[in-house]
Amino acid sequence: MxxxxxxxxxxxxxxxxxxxxxxxxxxxxxxxxxxxxxxxxxxxxxxxxxxHPGVEAAAARQAAEGDTLSGPSARMVELAELLTDTVAHADWAMMAKNGTDATAMAVRVARAATGKRKLLKAAVAYHGANDWFTPKPAGVSVEDRANIVEFEYNDAASLSAAVSAHHGDIAAIILTPFRHDAFVEQELVDPAFARLARDLATEQGAALVLDEVRTGFRLDVHGAWEGIGVRPDLTAFSKALANGHAIAALVGTDPLRSAAADVYVTGSFWYSAVPMAAAIATVQEAVALxxxxxxxxxxxxxxxxxxxxxxxxxxxxxxxxxxxxxxxxxxxxxxxxxxxxxxxxxxxxxxxxxxxxxxxxxxxxxxxxxxxxxxxxxxxxxxxxx
Ligand code: PMP
Missing domain, CATH: 3.90.1150.10 (Aspartate Aminotransferase, domain 1)
Structure with a gap:
């Protein structure tokens, strides 16, 4: 395995x-x-x-029309509108397949927008399987990870020190909505820590990225940190978005829109319409229920x-x-x-x-x-x- x-x-x-x-x-x-x-x-x-019958019916209806076509279907616009209506900070949305696509896209958009290099993440926190994030270093060059800087989750001094050490060269701070590392007890975010991350990102001109790949639509359909009043600039979704159909999404705020339009990100199946139809049905049901x-x-x-x-x-x-x-x-x-x-x-x-x-x-x-x-x-x- x-x-x-x-x-x-x-x-x-x-x-x-x-x-x-x-x-x-x-x-x-x-x-x-x-x-x-x-x-x-x-x-x-x-x-x-x-x-789920409603989701499967929506997927089957779309499958009867076509799935992977020569470009996106209207489902992509409908899904983007639904996500921007639902997720409080979202002004735009782009779709992909897996959680790693969405977090990688977030990093690329942040770097394109800021022209800066460093990516600050919590130690141990999992954000995907690519060269930047994989927890196992086998097969990855040191250079690929040279711009990753780690701090301790919920530790204000550690985050502040990481920011000071790379002042002026920070593209993004990425966080999960709570600490959900394997093997250890999970830990909710300290609202003061979330606010500090928000303030430091703003002060540095960096993007605050919330990785909701695991939490998305399970904690708060409007965004996991809405309850504590902290809004990220970018949020990555995947897993629950289409109740099992393969799709991911990155949503973001207006100031990052042109950077999102500039980066080259794509995949042969990223425009597939069936998972988008399934995502629309899933998000509508998640909100309604x-x-x-x-x-x-x-x-x-x-x-x-x-x-x-x-x-x-x-x-x-x-x-x-x-x-x-x-x-x-x-x-x-x-x-x-x-x-x-x-x-x-x-x-x-x-x-x-x-x-x-x-x-x-x-x-x-x-x-x-x-x-x-x-x-x-x-x-x-x-x-x-x-
Ligand atoms: N971020 C988080 C928080 C995750 O839990 C995961 C997957 N477990 C990922 C990113 C990567 O998602 P995927 O496996 O779909 O690429």
Whole structure:
């Protein structure tokens, strides 16, 4: 299994599935026919549940007309208008395929606009698999990463020091809306830190980029930092944007419009219309249902249930981060042995959890689905204690 370590079953508990056959709503089936309540949601794309009827109908209608044509369809304009109407800071939008396309495009637009080189990012934070961002240095030259400068997430002194050290040569500061690194407890952003990042970017004439590839449409459909009143200049979306169809988007503010028009970014399939039709249906549904709130309630039910079940058997279980996308952890479990054992016991009972990557709720995770999953995890805890 290449890439994404969190998908490689060889690094997972022994009962973990590797190949999947299908998905429906909140459930997925592996190729051996085992059914799971899916708390991975394809690592983010599944926002409304697998094979959501409204999204699939929109995709099928577009497929009957044509997908990859000799240029964009009207869906591209409709999607751009929907994104600029929905995302508070967005004045324009451009589409691509994967999250890495969108974050790379953000960097290129920022450099084109500023004529500067340095890209400031939080240490460990994942923003994609290209030469700038890949967490594994194999196959990447030192020169390719020479303009990356790291600071500590939520650490004002560290961010200020990074800015001072490269004063006058900063193209962008890129941040995720909260700290969602693998293996460790997730951490919400300190609003003062977000404001500092905004102020420093403005003072430097640099772009503040919010990487919402993982959080997009799960926390706030108008932008993850709307609640704390901090607006970025650029936001990268992908994963959940079309409920599983392959698409990414970069949105930005008017001052960056001409730089966005100047950069050369493209791909053979970037104008494909089916994922755009699916994205329009997904975003409309996310807004109409207030999906972030639906996911928050589902996530709280799951989190509170698991934490209570842990207490009943004398284990401190913590699901940290926003309830819409929690990470599982146990107290006194430095090597994650307990998290692996518990995940294994849950997987054997039809609940697909992850021992060290954040998980995802979808709108198909109804209270009934959550309660059925909790019945299974109750038995998994009993086995752990048995
Ligand atoms: N940014 C973040 C925050 C991500 O979580 C990911 C994917 N896990 C990416 C960027 C890259 O997205 P993709 O894998 O679609 O290229």
């Amino acid at each position: 290449y890439g994404h370590m969190s998908v490689a079953a060889g690094l997972m508990p022994p009962s973990y599935p590797q190949f999947y056959a299908r998905g429906e709503g909140a459930h997925t089936w592996d190729v051996d026919g085992n059914r799971y309540v899916d708390f991975l949601c394809a690592f983010g794309p599944m926002l409304l549940g697998h094979r 207030d999906v972030p709130e639906v996911l928050r309630l589902a996530g709280e039910r799951f989190r509170d249930g698991l934490e209570e079940q842990g207490r009943q058997v004398g284990l401190t279980v913590r699901l940290t981060g926003p309830p819409q996308m929690p990470i599982l952890g146990f107290a006194d479990d430095p090597d994650k042995a307990l998290a692996f054992a518990f995940t294994d016991a849950a997987v054997r009972r039809g609940v697909l959890l992850h021992p060290w990557h954040n998980m995802f709720l979808s709108a198909a995770h109804t209270p009934e689905v959550i309660d059925a999953a909790l019945e299974a995890t109750h038995e998994a805890f009993a086995e752990l204690r048995g």
